[in-house]
Amino acid sequence: QETTVIGVSIPAATHGWAGGMNFHAQEAIDRLEATYPELDFVLATASDPAKQVNDIEDMMATRNIDALVVLPFESEPLTAPVKRVKDSGAWVTVIDRGLSEDGIEDLYVAGDNPGFGTTSGMFFKEMMPDGGKIVVLRGIPTTIDNERVEGFQAAIEGSGIEILGMEHGNWNRDDAFTVMQDFLSKYPEIDAVWASDDDMAIGVLAAIKEAGRMDEMWVLGGAGMKEMIARVRDGDPYVKANVTYPPSMSGTAIELTALNFVSNAPVSGKFVIGSVLVTQENAEKFYFPDSPF
Amino acid sequence: MAEQTTNAPGKAGFKFDLQALGPILALVVLVVIGTLLNPDFLGQQNITNVLSRSAFIGIMAVGMTFVITAGGLDLSVGSMTAFIAGIMIMIMNALIPSLGTSWGVILIGMGAGLALGALAGAVNGFLITRMGIEAFIVTLGSMVIFRSLVTWLADGGTISLNFALGSLYEPVYYGGLFGIRWPIIVFAVVAILGEIAMRHTAYGRHCAAIGSNEQVALYSAVHVKRVRMLTYVVLGTLVGLASVLYVPRLGSASNSTGLLWELETIAAVIIGGTLLSGGFGRVWGTVVGVLILGLIDNILNLTDLVSPYLNGAIQGVIIILAVVLQRARKSSR
């Protein structure tokens, strides 16, 4: 039986969400390899776009891949190299970040970044009908972060919610802790914090707790880290909700790609995984105790 | 006879003053700017925040001062912190079933952190002094290795301390004595001991002599390898100490823990007036350097004058300026 080689190229686990995404990819690969001996996977993780392009070139030159599952580090730089893979006749699955040219990929599995921002914004609007003062912690400066923040800003437009300050917490606990400490020094009155990511939310909560201002404000994180989901589920007054951006989409994409080779199911097309608001009512559904994220 | 020589020390004194004043001046300027921009800047809370979060870099920078003075370098401290913190947490979590949520577990974790730091420093030092490999390469290698190990241990995610134990451990970062937090106290003690060691012990002199001229030191019966080895072991132990204080803050370690701390640490040392080429080190200068770097971040967060995208640019300019202030025609390496 002919083996099918599927290359998987994803960004390295440099922050919590990416770590979860790596975990789900690895987990899907292990499972599929065990189930389907005819499938062979090649996993490479990259810490910058150039390295990712190198990885993809190597897969083409030395591993003869039949399919590529890629989560582009950035859209533009990866477009041409992925197109070359496509032109070589391989199957291409793109995760999360669309390429800058349409029609290259056979399968697109993505989260919805503007939607992530919008859902978060709607929640703020709902919680603060009379407006209020909030601070925002942004991620690493990237298109993703821009889209999320724009979605958020659009959603709270006209609600009377005032963004006192925005700084980059780089999806990092320590950076978020530092930034939040300084926000707390700077603004005597803060009603809520949009941390836009659960790693940052943890840093933010630590800073608020330390300043003894827990009762003044609540925090919305995002992306569904299991600890945070658990707090939502348990009714933590400071962590009322969460917004999903499931790292498991990597596993989904890999699985769908594999299905294309081992079954006749039609899998091409576009799967957008919407960002869902997680509240105490539905939290249990989003709790994955085995994930590292 | 050597009449002109009379001027030499005077001159030296003056030069010393200018060089010494440079970083202090930069620090004062930053404090003034901070106060003007935000009245809460000098508030007890903000000062406490800045000092205690600077303590990690600060503790390591004191150790780095000795390494650099002796002509070495260590690029691995940032990822070493992540690695040590990760292992500490794993050890403590593993001990809870048998020892319960107790200070005993925490003390074992702390001891492990310090021991691991000393060991990691000893490995670096061994490769550098005994195998004769350039410190840059050895510690670049160990930087990459430690970071990779912590990612692997965390399975790409975060290694988190058991919640109950974390709450018990928390006061080590957030608590203190007489209203002064532990990290600040520890940093101060380390800095004072470091200053004494540098200026008032034979060890400090030997470090400077080795950095100035290894051959001369060797001919003067200085145990060059032993002294140099010790600088790395001490630095490693201090990295362990920083990790001991770091873990209770957020109770976790991951791939991104301590990212770029090595550059920040080295920058603090050099801003403080220590020569990167070795031969001269100043621990109190390092402390000033650490505070300068800590304040830059703080001030940028306290104001909205510029796009946050440009924060880095401002940091860079201030780092260079702080050194321009102490530029005194030193060898331009």
Place this chain on the structure above:
Amino acid sequence: MAEQTTNAPGKAGFKFDLQALGPILALVVLVVIGTLLNPDFLGQQNITNVLSRSAFIGIMAVGMTFVITAGGLDLSVGSMTAFIAGIMIMIMNALIPSLGTSWGVILIGMGAGLALGALAGAVNGFLITRMGIEAFIVTLGSMVIFRSLVTWLADGGTISLNFALGSLYEPVYYGGLFGIRWPIIVFAVVAILGEIAMRHTAYGRHCAAIGSNEQVALYSAVHVKRVRMLTYVVLGTLVGLASVLYVPRLGSASNSTGLLWELETIAAVIIGGTLLSGGFGRVWGTVVGVLILGLIDNILNLTDLVSPYLNGAIQGVIIILAVVLQRARKSSR
């Protein structure tokens, strides 16, 4: 001490050989491993890939060899690449309305890239040689500044080249002469010129003299500042050249372009046998160092023996091993 000196001259000849053979040996071992792991390793496609992507680091590393030989250092090359690439793209995009999608636009972009590189190098060099600030601090500062500027210019996202122009420009990376890609050709030319400049011109001698003993160089009519300045300008220009080749590869620049390239570049230089403390440089060694680093990544992609989380650990070990192979009791800085 005594024992080692005994053999000094005899060893000197021997030492040179061992030192010179070290990196080559490491390279050969890597090639053998690669071939064993995957038969396609030595295929033309894979070799072409590895060489052409190594060209960026390689071109910069040749320039870095001179900087380090003259006792300097440049930490800014990675973010300088990002900055130059970003500006080049913005200039070219801006010219399309008036000049159309033409080679004219690309040539102007290339010229701008080279000029900007030379200028950035000159600014670094000016601060280092004229203001007398340590190279480490100046270039750490400019590293942070460039990265912040490119983030700002890209508004946090990516600066992308116009698609049509990108297609026109693409052959500069993917095309070539006689089946050899342009980046490889350019890298080879730069390396050969660098080797000649280092070994057969007054300039190379002067760099080594300055790095060995600045005072002696000064008394020997070497324009210390000018020579040192030139090393930074040349390096900047080569960074510009690398950017000129980089833009057609990815057609974009962002915050994460050229991340950590500075460390990779310096590591390549040192693996190649150049002394980080200055005074001795070897351009062909640098080329070997670049290839070693390029191959490590490539080989790790050839197999799935280890968790990708551990790639870094393997890289670190190989970097250290490559230098252990050439360890010869050099001053352990």
Place this chain on the structure above:
Amino acid sequence: MQATTLQSGQPEPPPGQAAVPALALRNVQRSFGPIRILHDIGIELHAGEVHALIGENGAGKSTTMKIMSGYLAPSAGEILLDGVPVSFARSREAEARGVTLIHQEFNLAQLLSVEQNIFLGHELKRGWLLDHATMRAQTRDLLARLETPLDPRAQVSSISVPEKQMVEIAKALTRQARVLIMDEPTAALTNRETSVLFKQIERLKAEGVAILYTSHKLDEVARIADRVTVMRDGRIVRSALRGEMNEDQMAEAMVGRELSDMFPAKRPADGAPPVLEVQRFSVGDAVRDVSFTLRRGEILGFAGLVGSGRTELMEGLIGVRHSSGSVAINGAPVHLHSVEAAMAAGLVYLPEDRKEHGLILTQDMRRNLTLLALKKFSNLLVDKRAEEAALDRAIQEFDIRAPERSVLVGNLSGGNQQKLLLAKIMLADPQIVIIDEPTRGIDVGTKQQFYGFIHRLAGAGHSVIVISSEMTEVIGLCDRVAVMRRGRIAGEVQGMDVNEDTIVRLAMGLEKKGNSNG
């Protein structure tokens, strides 16, 4: 001047006999690679005796001394301490057992202070901490005893060469040695400091220290040594007690032939046109308002005490120090803001500190030789064949003795380094040569060659400035002598006035004489 630090710790040797030598070498050999440098060396040092080791450059004196003090291991043979064979694995051990070496090349950490250097490796402590007060006081005492009033806190990189030498001596004196080995301690010293050193040597000798000493200044050797051993080509050719050998015999034993007059006859250069005119020239605080003229074909000497500003004056002239005043070459005003500009104007300078300013010790002879005049050898590319040829010529002309051509300059003997340095600056083909301490560490035979060489240069129309702390050299060699004192020219002497008495008086400020300040 309390001798607080300096107890020899040794019982006085019984007078009139010293049967067991304090330190001895027996049948010692030493090779570097395939080249044997020392053959069957046997030498004995006795307590309370000053033993001088003399020989040509490269004869193996420094190597012998390094073996005695544990810096080098012998390839064969024995080292006996108090008659017992020892092997000093490393110098720490030798030092611990009371054997101290003052190196020919300085061994001071440039970035450390005088006091830090003096006590390096032997810091005085109170408990864990350094005893700054005592160390500083002892440093002051020592320096005062050596009549070198330096600030203990001064950085070594900022003090002059003779001062560095005195710091080296002070460093050795703190070591409480019972065997003190000094490799050319007086090469960098003027007469005054030399006599200060000799006073210390006499004192140590009286305390029962065994002293081994090398010098190329044979008059000194005759004055101070109780026993003289002569080396030639790595062998001991003669050993004699005080009075058994006069200076001429020493020179002959060293060189292996008879030496004629040291100095060639002088030729007055009167009436020749001035080549270099310096007016109201100041360099920092060290040199104030100095004016002088140098004629074509003239040899102008600069004399003065340590720190009188001679070196700084010349460094100002060649543009490595900031200076003010006017300089004219061949009547045309020039601005010499860099060494290269000075070289282009025909002016070159041989630095006095060959290790810090003169040669790159980690490179080979060829690269060092051509560094200054590299332009001559490069026309786009460096012509290595021409360089090799130049090295051949230099080796011949200056009698440079190297074990092999590829040797690193740091491994050359001190005198041969100096010869290479001279060859290096002469390669620039200068019209005006400034030589700072030209014969530091050079043996008699070569010195004579040098003097002849300088004369030939002057005869060929070059002009030479010689800074020298060796009075005989200034007197024997120079047509005219400018004497500096405290950064000014205290006077100029010429013709019959060029004698020791006049120069010393001017240098000490005892007498105004001559047309002071030009």
